Amino acid sequence: MxxxxxxxxxxxxxxxxxxxxxxxxxxxxxxxxxxxxxxxxxxxxxxxxxxxxxxxxxxxxxxxxxxxxxxxxxxxxxxxxxxxxxxxxxxxxxxxxxxxxxxxxxxxxxxxxxPGVPSAMAAAAAARIPLTRRLTARRVQFVTGHDVTGALPQDLNLAALADPTATTVVFMGKRTFAELARLLIGAGMSPQTPALLAESVSTPAQKIVRGTLGTMEEIIAREGGDGPALILLGPLADTD
The missing domain is CATH 3.40.1010.10 (Tetrapyrrole methylase, N-terminal domain)
Structure with missing residues (x-):
């Protein structure tokens, strides 16, 4: 049986x-x-x-x-x-x-x-933003911040991730974000690109902190806890 x-x-x-x-x-x-x-x-x-x-x-x-x-x-x-x-x-x-x-x-x-409510959608809702916007944020892309070894994946499409007209959501990326940010800036993404750290979304420990691609490493070091987190990059991340 x-x-x-x-x-x-x-x-x-x-x-x-x-x-x-x-x-x-x-x-x-x-x-x-x-x-x-x-x-x-x-x-x-x-x-x-x-x-x-x-x-x-x-x-x-x-x-x-x-x-x-x-x-x-x-x-x-x-x-x-x-x-x-x-x-x-x-x-x-x-x-x-x-x-x-x-x-x-x-x-x-x-x-x-x-199926269930994806954490990316819940993070955007908690931050009171949409993930898309006509003309300036037509595409949403999800990427993991680590591979099976815990390191940043080496096969990332940096040209796609550095697209300033896309909303990018990085899952499980706190530990490797400093390296990812350097790669994205090297691929042409502006350090001033809006960025948002969303931790422990929809729980009593929820934390939403806004910054930029260039300041997010410092924000993670200062504000990041041990809860699950997403990092959102793109034109909508600085909207409240």
Whole structure:
């Protein structure tokens, strides 16, 4: 007998930003495998008798290996359980969703994906800005600030990222932003490009700090905490 896995996106952290489908799947789950950023009050929607298993991954901290997470999904579903794999933000954005999907497919286990509010959209909402603007910000691009080793990816399209008419959102980029900023300036991006640090978005610890590409390294050093953060670059980042 095989169970079923629901990949549930929990949004940026505020339980009020959960979708109705996400709440429904949490209430029905026998097992919830959750990320660190999807814990706390969000887990209150799970049944009292549901098994809650932490499999969180945080940069620079001891984390569950991806192979172990895959094995847990297969083993729990193999017992016939209804499994929720709870991921922060939207699971399809830098959430290692594909690795887990491939493992389930190889094991013959069915699944669904429940989308959620991406942290980039929540950050823009918290900063009271749109991500696009006619004529001056027609394109939005998302990029990760580190690769599997924790270093800045070496295959970045710097010409695209330095486009002054695009809104660029850097995920997981605090540790590598100084290097990224130097590369972007070298690729022609103005140091005066508006920039915004959005940390712990939609939680009580939320922090929004505005600056420029040239000052963001200092802002991160001075204002950055240990919460999850995004860095927004582009013409809209200085708007309030």
């Amino acid at each position: 095989s169970g079923f896995v629901s990949f549930v996106s929990s949004g940026p952290g505020d339980p009020e930003l959960l979708t109705l489908k996400a709440v429904d799947r949490l209430r029905a789950a026998d097992v919830v495998l959750y990320d660190d950023l999807s814990s706390g009050p969000i887990l209150s929607h799970a049944r009292p008798d549901a098994e809650l298993v932490s499999v969180g991954k945080r940069a620079g901290r001891p984390s569950a290996r991806q192979e172990h997470v895959n094995r847990l999904l297969i083993d729990y579903a193999g017992t016939g359980a209804r499994v929720v794999r709870l991921k922060s933000g939207d699971s399809g954005l830098f959430g290692r969703l594909e690795e887990e999907i491939l493992a389930l497919r190889a094991a013959g286990i069915d699944f669904e994906i429940v």
